[in-house]
Amino acid sequence: MKIDVASVNKFLDLALIQREVPETLIDHYNLLEHHADECVECGECMKNCPFGVDIIGKMRKANEVFGK
Secondary structure, eight states: OOOOHHHHHHHHHHHHTSSSOOHHHHHHHHTSSSOGGGOOOOSHHHHHOTTOOOHHHHHHHHHHHHOO
16 A cells, blocks of 8 residues: 555654654654555555564554544
8 A cells, every 4th residue: 555654653653652642743644645544454564574563553553643
């Protein structure tokens, strides 16, 4: 889906350590060409991740946090 998984994860991790998500972080996320809500949960990213990260779970959480 051409989602920049690394950037989505970075912005999500930064958001989760804050009490409130800063507007600047939301703006950076919104500037991404593709967002977590575009994830179709095909699992290709999970197969390709050398770190065993639950990327689909992270996409769901990013969608909750950022709203898209």
